[in-house]
Amino acid sequence: MTRLFLFSILVPCFARLCYTDIKCRELEHVFIFALLPGALFTDVSLLQRTAGAVLPFLLTPILGFGDVLLLSVLGFVLGVYGCFETFALASVISGLVCTAGLILKKVKKEDELPFAPYICSACLVLLLKQTFLSGA
Numbered sequence: 001m002t003r004l005f006l007f008s009i010l011v012p013c014f015a016r017l018c019y020t021d022i023k024c025r026e027l028e029h030v031f032i033f034a035l036l037p038g039a040l041f042t043d044v045s046l047l048q049r050t051a052g053a054v055l056p057f058l059l060t061p062i063l064g065f066g067d068v069l070l071l072s073v074l075g076f077v078l079g080v081y082g083c084f085e086t087f088a089l090a091s092v093i094s095g096l097v098c099t100a101g102l103i104l105k106k107v108k109k110e111d112e113l114p115f116a117p118y119i120c121s122a123c124l125v126l127l128l129k130q131t132f133l134s135g136a
Contacts, residue, residue: 003131006041009034010127014120017070021116027066035070038077048079055083067115074123082126089122090115 013031020028039049052075056068063071075083094115101107 002041003127006038006127009038009041010123014124018114018117018120021066021114025114027070027116029066029069032066032070032073035073035077042077042079044077044079044082048081049076051080052076052078052083055080056087059087063115067119070116070119074119078123085126086119086123089126090118093122094118 013034016031017027020026020031044052053072055075056063056071059071060068071083071087074086078086094113097118098107098113102109107113
């Protein structure tokens, strides 16, 4: 039941974040911080939450601030391991999509693509995997 509450918080915020990142190339901080109550529905220790919130700031040279902030909040909700898994899966998904776009000549090497949709989809995939594997 707690996963249902977590999904009811994450999914609407993720939808809005993906929309604004694709259309406007920026993330609304209100919707990023609206994800914070999701921390009430996970059983991650405070130390892991803190490490998960700090870890994304090491990525500031390669990501935009909105993406770093989104990963930081997700790191606080999911912990350091969840943050790392989310970033790794988001990187793989974006790499596959960009490769397909390059092959189909829909994307150029110089193009900058929004990363929030990949972060959000990776987070949802990992949470769904945890939900179905744990039987909760």
